[in-house]
Amino acid sequence: MSSSPEPRPRAALLQGVDRAALVVALTVRLRENGVRTDLDAARSLARALSLSLPRSLGELYWTARVCLVRHRGDLEAFDAVFDAAFGDADPVGEQLSPPPAPVRTRGERAPDGGPEDRGAVGGGLPWATLPDTDPSPGGEDDPRALPELLPSALEALAEAPFDRLSEGEVRQLGRWLEELRPQLPRRRGRRHSPGPGGRRVALRATLARARRTGWEPLELVRSAPVPRPRRVVALCDVSGSMRSQAAAYVHLMRAFALIAGTEAFAFGTRLTRLTPLLAHGTAEGAVARATGAVQDRFGGTRIAASLRELLASHHGSAVRGAVVVVASDGWDGDPPEEMAAVMARLRRRAHRVVWANPRAAAPGFEPSTGGMAAALPFCDALVPAHTFAALRGVVAAVAAETASRPRRTG
Incomplete structure (x- = not known):
């Protein structure tokens, strides 16, 4: 007698999504539409998503609502923003229909809650996905056209003349250039610190050491200038x-x-x-x-x-x-x-x-x-x-x- 295979668990919605950018963008969208949320609420949501990813839009809705909504009067605006942001697509790009009514039942919501025009609360998705490792088939105007390059690819691209680089490549190589933190040449500073090669006697350090020898300064402590980076x-x-x-x-x-x-x-x-x-x-x-x-x-x-x-x-x-x-x-x-x-x-x-x-x-x-x-x-x-x-x-x-x-x- 063959047993039916167990159903596979549903994948989490936010796999491959920058959750910090999602929380920040959603918080900003809510504040723009009058929801009184603060940084502590955003931090609570970020922590909740780091502990357990939601597996449905219903779980995502209730997690965000519990963390971000502190006042009953903000529920209508929160529902409108959430519907405008998550009603059409999920973070991995799959088209999803709205969740079933039992999952999204909210007794506090008005029968005609939320504006009909989603553009009024900001359409689209308020998250930023992590950069793709494969080149996008889009053109030069596509913001996804420049993938995150490996160090070897950056080294090869860095050898190209400036007139052959696109604006996106210049920006990416500019960020790569900012990672170079050279040790600048140093100059003599005005501050002094105890050191064996100093010419000046550090009076305070010498007296502190003289306490061990009955206030006889048997050993002089020298101080040298502290070098500082040149401008x-x-x-x-x-x-x-x-x-x-x-x-x-x-x-x-x-x-x-x-x-x-x-x-x-x-x-x-x-x-x-x-x-x-x-x-x-x-x-x-x-x-x-x-x-x-x-x-x-x-x-x-x-x-x-x-x-x-x-x-x-x-x-x-x-x-x-x-x-x-x-x-x-x-x-x-x-x-x-x-x-x-x-x-x-x-x-x-x-x-x-x-x-x-x-x-x-x-x-x-x-x-x-x-x-x-x-x-x-x-x-x-x-x-x-x-x-x-x-x-x-x-x-x-x-x-x-x-x-x-x-x-x-x-």
Whole structure:
């Protein structure tokens, strides 16, 4: 006598879904529609989903309702938002019909509860799925067209010139570049700490140790200055000749802005400070804000005038003792004599000057432009910057300890 096979358990709804993004998006949607929910309620829902995933829309509804709804008057708005978000599809993309009436029975709901138009409470799904590992068949405008690349694929893509990369690839490589946290060169700080090689006597530490010997200072405790990282000042050329490199260089400045004590500027015909725009928020938002703040991008170039404006402003003190990075091809509308004069002032004030030129990687490159030829004698390093892999060389040049002046590296 054959026994009927046992029914297979139903898979959980939220498998492969970023539950944190789901909870945050659903909480924001509820708050936008008047539901009085707070962060503690969102944390309760996130914890509940981490302990046990719901296996039906009914379980998901009651879990979210118990965690997020604290007031009886918010039930109608909560039901409307939940229906608009989860009434048509589930997080894994399978079309689902609404759950049976016994599961979704809610005595508190009005007979005509919720608006008829779902767009009033926000249609679609308020979750974000984890990135797919397979390329999407969609076009370039499809947000899923760029999958999460493996490290080997990123390394290969980093060798491609900037003009061959799409905007999505530039953003992804920009995030990859931000993961590089170099050990910046250090300078002597004003603070002191006990150390064997110090020249100053640490009076307090010496007296504390003298308590063991009847207040006779038999051993002097020395103190040495505490080294601190040097400041980095990054300047990016956003003129017309740098159109294909500008976005990548803004990502480079964003990577430097994540390091403490970094000042970022963009210049075309005038100087624009980007430090407060790049140091906070996500990479995409920071780059978008910085790009929107530069009003003279893709126009002319006045490198000497922009450097002179920096040195004359109250931000010029940030250059003193700092590592200055200038990302430009050297095409300048100002006379070479002005470039040589302002670069001499910059070199006297800065610790090192690193010039990143996208054309320096060409075989047999020589600084033929007047601006680049005038600036080169005052540069400590001239590095190519035509790919994201080359930008890592720029980061390595900034982290170098030496202050000598080689004509070219890389």
